[in-house]
Amino acid sequence: MNKVLTQSKTIAVEIWLPIGLFVLWWFATAGSTSLYFPPLPRIVAKLGEILSTRFASDILPSLQNFGLGLGIAILAGITLGLALGALPPVHEALKPVLEFMRAIPGVAILPVALFIFGIGSDMKVAIIVFGAFWPVLLNTIDGIRGVDGLVKEVSRSYKIRPVDYIFRILLPAASPQIIAGVRISVSLGIILIVASEYIASTEGIGYIQLQSARLFQMDVMWAALLLLGVLGYVANALFRLVEHGLLRWHRGVRGTSQGA
Numbered sequence: 001m002n003k004v005l006t007q008s009k010t011i012a013v014e015i016w017l018p019i020g021l022f023v024l025w026w027f028a029t030a031g032s033t034s035l036y037f038p039p040l041p042r043i044v045a046k047l048g049e050i051l052s053t054r055f056a057s058d059i060l061p062s063l064q065n066f067g068l069g070l071g072i073a074i075l076a077g078i079t080l081g082l083a084l085g086a087l088p089p090v091h092e093a094l095k096p097v098l099e100f101m102r103a104i105p106g107v108a109i110l111p112v113a114l115f116i117f118g119i120g121s122d123m124k125v126a127i128i129v130f131g132a133f134w135p136v137l138l139n140t141i142d143g144i145r146g147v148d149g150l151v152k153e154v155s156r157s158y159k160i161r162p163v164d165y166i167f168r169i170l171l172p173a174a175s176p177q178i179i180a181g182v183r184i185s186v187s188l189g190i191i192l193i194v195a196s197e198y199i200a201s202t203e204g205i206g207y208i209q210l211q212s213a214r215l216f217q218m219d220v221m222w223a224a225l226l227l228l229g230v231l232g233y234v235a236n237a238l239f240r241l242v243e244h245g246l247l248r249w250h251r252g253v254r255g256t257s258q259g260a
Contacts, residue, residue, distance in 0.1 A: 022040075025040050026040045026041065035216065035218060036218055037218075038218050038219040038222065042219045043219050043222045043223050043226060044223075044226075045219075046219045046220050046222075046223040047223040047226055047227060049223075050208065050220070050223055050224070050227065051227075054208065057203060058203050058204055058205060058207065058208055059205060059227075061121065061203050061204055062193055062194075062197065062203075062204045062205045062206070063231075064121070065121055065124045065125050065128065065193055065196075065204075066128065066189050066190065066193045066235075068125050068128075069124070069125040069126075069127070069128025069129045069132065069189060069192075069193070070128060070132055070185060070186065070189045072125070072129045073128065073129045073131075073132035073133040073136060073185055073189075074132075074136050074182055074185065076129070076133055076136075076137075077132075077133050077134070077135075077136025077137040077140060077181070077185075078136060078140050078171075078178060080137055080140075081136065081137045081138070081139070081140025081141045081143075081144065081178075082140060082144060082166065082170065082171070084137075084141050084144075085140060085141040085142075085143070085144025085145050085170075085174070086144055086170070088145065091141060091145075098137075098138075101134075102134040102137075102138070105131070106127055106128070106130050106131025106132075106188065106191075106192045106195075107127075107131075107192070107195045109126075109127060109130055110127060110195070110196065110199055113126045113127050113130075113196075114199070114200060119200045119201070123196065123200075124193060124196040124197065124201075124204075127192050127195070127196045128189050128192045128193055128196070131188050131189070131191075131192045132185035132186075132188050132189045132192070133185075135181040135182075135184040135185045135188065136178065136181040136182055136185050137181075138181065139177045139178055139180055139181025139182075139184075140174060140177070140178050140181065142177055143173070143174025143175070143176070143177030143178050144170055144174045146173075146174070146177070147169070147170060147173045147174060148173070151169060151173065152169075155169055175246060175247060176247060179243050179246060179247060182239070183236075183239060183243070186235055186236060186239050187232070187236070190228065190231065190232045190235065193205075193206065194206035194209075194228060197210070198210050205224055205227060205228055205231075206224075208220065208224045209221050209224035209225060209228075212224065
């Protein structure tokens, strides 16, 4: 019962401000006649229209590209980060190249991606992979290198198999930092999928927003913007559920150590 009450309070604290701002926006713009700031009721109506008529043609492709690009970035970032974190000399040798590459914004490679992959989903996925890859990679490297040296020595002394060493010791120990990197990548993925749909695209949420702005359909533009915000919030909420399950052991260990 206490757990349910605690969760209810947490949810209430989290959602009261968004709900309050939404209500304020609703009544503040209810009588608006401005072309650029249409009434929120009309925006919500357009949002419902987009969801009902353009889900398969525009929203679903964006979600698919986002999921595929983020999945590849996470897998590649953890795999390479594990290798570089476990091999410090290799990491030091590659560090200048990694620092150079990660300093390039994902949006900046749009022309290159267009040239290599052409117009289509491959280009959008490539941009998401490039931008979302670096937080996962760097956090994984830091997490692996931050594993207690005594744990590593004990593992070598007991001659633990490499597979068990990786999946039962290194990755669990580094998981808090890896998860932190993935969380950053989720936000970057949302940004990059929209940016990739602004250029040479005929579908997607970003395409809806850009085209509606060009046609001065401001209610549609605001509806697409509202949809992006909702998708970002939902993606973050789902990731928090995954994070809660994956790091349950970490919170237990931390609670035990604090209690001691």
